[in-house]
Amino acid sequence: MAIADLVASLTPVHVAGLLGLVAAYTVYGAIWRLCFSPIAHIPGPRLAALTWWYEFYFDIILGGQYVFKMKELHEEYGPIIRINPEEIHIYDPDFFPQLYGAGLRRDRWRFFTKQFGADGSGISTAEHDLHKIRRAAINPFFSKQSVRALQPVIEERVNALLARLHSDGKAPDKPPIDILYPFSAFTNDVINEYAFAQSDHLIEDPSYGKPVTDYFLTGTHYGKYVQHYEIILIFINALPELISGAAIPGWRGFLKMKRDIYDIIAAIAKTQHTARWELDVSHPTIFHDLLSSKTLPPAEKSLERLADEGRTIIQAGTLTSSWALAIATFHLLDKPHILARLRSELKTAIPDPNVSVPVAELENLPFLCAIIKETLRHSLGASGRSARVCPDETLTYSYTTASGETKAYVIPPGVPIGMSNYHTVTNPDIYEDPFAWNPDRWLGPDADRLEKYLTVFSGGARACLGLWLAQAEIALALARLWRIWDGSGEGRTGEEGGGVMRLFETDERDARMAADFFIPIPWKGTKGIRVVLESFE
Ligand code: HEM
Numbered sequence: 315m316a317i318a319d320l321v322a323s324l325t326p327v328h329v330a331g332l333l334g335l336v337a338a339y340t341v342y343g344a345i346w347r348l349c350f351s352p353i354a355h356i357p358g359p360r361l362a363a364l365t366w367w368y369e370f371y372f373d374i375i376l377g378g379q380y381v382f383k384m385k386e387l388h389e390e391y392g393p394i395i396r397i398n399p400e401e402i403h404i405y406d407p408d409f410f411p412q413l414y415g416a417g418l419r420r421d422r423w424r425f426f427t428k429q430f431g432a433d434g435s436g437i438s439t440a441e442h443d444l445h446k447i448r449r450a451a452i453n454p455f456f457s458k459q460s461v462r463a464l465q466p467v468i469e470e471r472v473n474a475l476l477a478r479l480h481s482d483g484k485a486p487d488k489p490p491i492d493i494l495y496p497f498s499a500f501t502n503d504v505i506n507e508y509a510f511a512q513s514d515h516l517i518e519d520p521s522y523g524k525p526v527t528d529y530f531l532t533g534t535h536y537g538k539y540v541q542h543y544e545i546i547l548i549f550i551n552a553l554p555e556l557i558s559g560a561a562i563p564g565w566r567g568f569l570k571m572k573r574d575i576y577d578i579i580a581a582i583a584k585t586q587h588t589a590r591w592e593l594d595v596s597h598p599t600i601f602h603d604l605l606s607s608k609t610l611p612p613a614e615k616s617l618e619r620l621a622d623e624g625r626t627i628i629q630a631g632t633l634t635s636s637w638a639l640a641i642a643t644f645h646l647l648d649k650p651h652i653l654a655r656l657r658s659e660l661k662t663a664i665p666d667p668n669v670s671v672p673v674a675e676l677e678n679l680p681f682l683c684a685i686i687k688e689t690l691r692h693s694l695g696a697s698g699r700s701a702r703v704c705p706d707e708t709l710t711y712s713y714t715t716a717s718g719e720t721k722a723y724v725i726p727p728g729v730p731i732g733m734s735n736y737h738t739v740t741n742p743d744i745y746e747d748p749f750a751w752n753p754d755r756w757l758g759p760d761a762d763r764l765e766k767y768l769t770v771f772s773g774g775a776r777a778c779l780g781l782w783l784a785q786a787e788i789a790l791a792l793a794r795l796w797r798i799w800d801g802s803g804e805g806r807t808g809e810e811g812g813g814v815m816r817l818f819e820t821d822e823r824d825a826r827m828a829a830d831f832f833i834p835i836p837w838k839g840t841k842g843i844r845v846v847l848e849s850f851e
Contacts, residue, residue, distance in 0.1 A: 316665055326766060334460035337725045339764050344364055346401050347363055348360065348364060349362055351399070352726045352728075352729060353365075353396055353400075353402055353443060353725070353729055355723065356388060356394060356395065356396040356402055356723060357391040357394065357395055357396070357449055358391050358395035358396035358397065359387065359391075362387075362396060362397055362398055362399075363396050363399060364399070365399065365537070365816060366399060366542065368396055368398065368420075369397065369398045369542075369586055370542055371818075373538050373542075373830075374538055374539065374542060377829050377838075378433045378538065378829030378830040378831045378835060379830075380397070380440075380678070380736050380830070381697065381698070381699070381736050381737075381830040384397060384403055384405075384699075384734065384737070385405070385737055386680070387449075388403075388405040390716070391715050392721070393406040393711075393714070394406075394711050394713070394723055396779040397725060399730075399784070400425070400686065400729070400730060401423070401425070401698065401701055401729075401730040401731070401732060401809070402725060402729060402730070402731045402732070403731075403732050403733070403734070404711060404731060404732070404733050404766065405553075405734075405737050406711075406713060406731070406733075407733075407738045407741060407744060407767050407769075409711060409733065410738070410767075410769055410773065411710075411732060411773070412709065413702055413731060413733060414561045414733070414769070414772055414773040414774050414776070414777075414818075416773065416774050416775075417773050417774070418704075419442050419704070419705060419706065420442055420702040420703065420704060420705075420773070420774060420775065420776065421440050421441055421442050421551070421702065421703040421705050421709070422438075422439065422440045422445070422700065422701070422702065422703070422808070423440065423701040423702075423703050423730040424440050425541055425701070425730070426541070426698075426699075426700050426701055427439070428536065428541060428544050428547075429537035429538065429540050429541045429706065430626055430629075430830065431540060431547050431551075432623075432625055432626050433622065433625060433700075434616075434618060434619030434620070434621070434622030435531075435619075435623045435625070435626040435627075436448045436449050436452065436623060437626050438622070438626070440703075442705060442775070443774065445776070446775060447610065447611075447614065448623070449775065450609055450777070451603065451604055451609055451610045452579050452600060452603065452623070452780070453511070453603060453608040453613075454749065455600050455603050456779050456780055456782060456783060457782065458782045460782075461673075461782040461783050461786050462672070462673060462674065462786075464508055464597065465670075465786065465790070466670075466810065467504070467507050467597070468504050468508070468783075468786060468787050468790055469670055469790060470502045470507075470772065471500055471504050471507065471517065472790050472791055472794050472795075474503075474515075474518065475496060475500045475517050475791065475800070475812075476794060476795065476811060476812075477694060478496070478517050478518065478522075478736075479496060479794075479799075479800050479813075479847060480811055480812065480813065480849045481849075482847055483813045483848055483849030484758065484814075484845030484849045484851075488846070488847065490818035490819075490844040490845060490846045491522075491844065491847070492841070492842030492843060492844050493597040493639075493640050493643050493644075493842070493843050493844070493845050494523050494636060494637065494638045494640045494723055494843060495522040495523070495524050495527055495706070495843055496517070496641040497635075497636035497637075497640050497643075497791070498516075498523070498526070498530075498632055498633060498636040499516035499517045499519065499522040499523045499526075499527075499714065500516075500517060500636065500637040500639075500787070500791060501515055501631060501632050501633075501635040501639075501787060502514075502516050502523065502526060502527075502628070502631075502632045502636075503515060503517055503569040504631075504783075504787050505627065505628055505631030505780070505783070506628060507601065508597050508783065509599060509627055509628070509631075510575075510578050510600070510601070511595035511596050511597050511598075511599050512578070514526070522851060524618065525564070525567055526567060526571075526632075527632070527633070527636075528563075529563070529564025529565075529567040529568050530629060530632055530633050531835075532563050532564040533564060533568060533629070534633070534831045534833050534835075535830050535831050535835075537831065537832050538831060538832075544567075550565070550833065555569055555839075568696065570619065571623055571625065571628065575621050575624040575625050575628070576617060576618075576621040577616050578599075578601070579601050579621060579624065580617055580625070581594070582594075582595075582599065582601045582602065582605065583601070583605055585617075586605055586606070590717065600623075600627070601620060601624070601735070604620055605620075605624070627779070627780070628792045629694075630726065630778075630779070630780060631780050631783065631784075633691075633786055634695035634696065634784060634833065635695075635787050635832050637693050637695070637782045637833065637834065638689050638690060638693040638695065638788055639785075639788060639791055639792070640825070640843045641689050641692050641693040641843075642685060642686075642689040642693075642788075642792055642823050642847065643752075643815075643843065643845070644817070644820060644824070644825040644843045645688075645689070645751040645820075646685075646796065646801065647690075647801045647802075647815060647816065647817045647845065648804070648817060648822070649751070649762065650801050652685075653796065653801045655681055655687075655801070656681055656682060656685060656796055657796055657797070657800065659679055659680075659681045659682060659814060660679070660682070660793055660796060660797045661797070663675070663679050663787060663793075664675075664793065664797050665807055667794070667797045667798050667810075667811070667812075668811075671757065671793065673785075673786045673789055673790060676789045676790070676793050676806065677789070680757060681757075681774055681788065681792075682792065682793060683753075683756070684753035684754065684756035685753045685792065686785065686788055686792070687753075687764075687765070687768060688751055688752060688753040688756060689751075689766065690770050690788075691739045691745070691768060691770065692739075692751055692825070692826075692835050693834070694735055694736060694770055694827065694833075695770055695771070695778070695784070695833065695834075696735070696770075696772070696778075696832060696833060697734075697735065697736050697827055697830040697831075697832065697833060697834040698734075698830050698831075698832040698833075699732035699733065699734040700772065700776075701730035701731055701732035702730070702731060702732070702776075703727075703728060703729065703730050703731070704727050704728075704729075704731075705726060705728065706727050706753070707727055708724060708725065708726055708727060709724075709725045709731070710722055710723065710724050710725070711723045711725060735769055735770055735772070736830065736834075737754070737828065738767055739767070739769075739770065740767055740769070743774050744745065744763075744764065744767045745764065745767075749826070771784075795812075797809065797812075798810070798811050798812025799812040799813055799814070799815050800812070800813075800814050800815070801814070802814055802815065804816075809850070810850060810851075811850075812849070812850060813847060813848050813849035813850045814847075814848045815846070815847055815848075816845060816846045816848070817843075817845055817847050818844040818845060819841070819842070819844060820841075820842075820845075821842050822842050823836065823837050823840070824836055824837075824840045824841070824842065824843050825843055
């Protein structure tokens with residue numbers, strides 16, 4: 315009522331005065347951004363410096379296109395550019411260690427972290443010191459040694475995947491399947507089993523848990539909207555589930571996942587300080603580690619925070635590795651001579667396909683490793699730029715122009731600076747013919763140099779938590795799968811339990827990033843990486 319009275323009492327002079335104030339504030343803001351901002355000296359389109367709508371247009375209206383536009387902008391303005399009113403972007407792979415290197419004090423930027431809608435998680439923690447505390451508590455669980463020790467957990471799911479593919483391939487008149495779904499079922503089961511000692515066994519689900527993968531895919535598209543307008547998420551969260559679940563595709567499944575994770579933690583927390591602690595599960599979970607951590611203060615052990623941590627780990631651990639497995643499958647089936655070489659290496663290294671081989675031994679297979687590296691280069695996992703903020707350090711970026719002039723730019727503390735892995739892994743100065751999938755590049759004399767730039771897991775304190783797990787599941791799945799399955803090119807040379815897998819109406823476009831929604835997304839018309847399975851008895 316009071317507001318209505320106030321509005322009714324406004325005269326034209328008041329309205330004109332208010333509009334004048336808004337206009338003056340807008341003009342002041344524009345002048346400040348263009349002339350007085352601490353990054354006003356950084357080159358780039360003036361429109362991007364002036365307004366967030368520039369990025370919005372490429373990422374929301376055109377759909378995840380800013381990463382490609384940024385590459386064009388770098389060609390026009392040089393290796394350092396301003397990409398929105400607050401952020402700098404650098405296209406110079408040699409700058410990576412200075413920005414993302416080990417031992418550096420770096421914050422994440424809230425514009426990046428808010429897309430996950432999980433402020434309690436490590437990935438959403440902007441501030442360096444808090445992230446360090448959170449990460450230290452969970453690191454041991456995902457260390458190389460821990461992953462080695464829990465290899466049987468991954469292997470059990472590989473066996474289930476192989477059994478399911480074999481059974482699908484025996485069915486008469488089977489339709490082609492999008493291989494991303496079996497692989498996402500695998501990676502989702504693995505990360506759930508690994509971290510929580512339980513999973514939904516999506517591999518055994520008739521659709522390979524398609525709705526789960528689909529709501530992860532839909533969710534990652536929402537992330538960009540939330541980055542620009544966090545109010546959307548606040549509004550959706552405020553709605554009753556009956557309404558939000560019906561209105562937003564995938565939202566109900568997402569809320570169920572949130573609840574399930576919360577319930578798992580609550581059940582584990584209840585057993586703490588009792589004889590049942592760690593007895594109700596087949597192996598300790600991340601929550602056993604976090605709840606009993608001596609370094610985490612009590613506030614960090616709240617069920618809400620741990621649920622945020624658990625959920626983002628499940629999300630980060632599902633589509634990243636499964637996309638890599640799908641990409642490898644496409645290229646191996648598309649290039650039978652490469653698949654034949656891999657199969658020959660695997661046959662020698664794994665004489666009995668039913669005997670488990672430690673991941674450490676798979677790491678000694680040069681061709682398998684080359685295939686994994688080339689696949690990671692193409693699949694990326696996380697395609698979006700993740701800016702770092704130096705809270706208390708002034709950085710200087712300098713480069714030499716084509717005419718031999720040295721240019722140096724001082725970047726004050728507090729400014730978000732990003733680099734895009736997509737730019738690095740497609741840089742033709744590093745990777746010759748960068749869009750070709752060529753594992754042999756990793757076997758040549760230049761391999762060490764190439765590896766230095768394979769920054770797909772990022773670096774420093776914020777590097778991927780699951781990098782050992784991801785590499786183990788990719789190596790185990792590829793080795794076991796291609797030991798017994800073959801592509802159409804070589805004829806019926808598959809082994810017992812395997813068969814022949816053929817691509818179905820799929821080409822390179824279906825296996826290439828065409829949009830960046832934090833994870834790489836292929837072109838809009840894709841029907842997926844489709845294969846037909848034909849099993850041997
Ligand atoms: C091919 C597979 C994967 C790739 C390429 C990948 C890539 C990345 C990248 C680039 C980041 C850093 C983002 C940044 O710089 O801010 C990251 C962070 C993260 N990844 Fe992965 N990832 C993969 C698989 C996994 C798996 C299997 C897990 C499961 C545990 C996982 C969990 C995480 C988490 C929790 C973070 C946040 C770390 C932190 O901020 O402390 N990732 N990942």
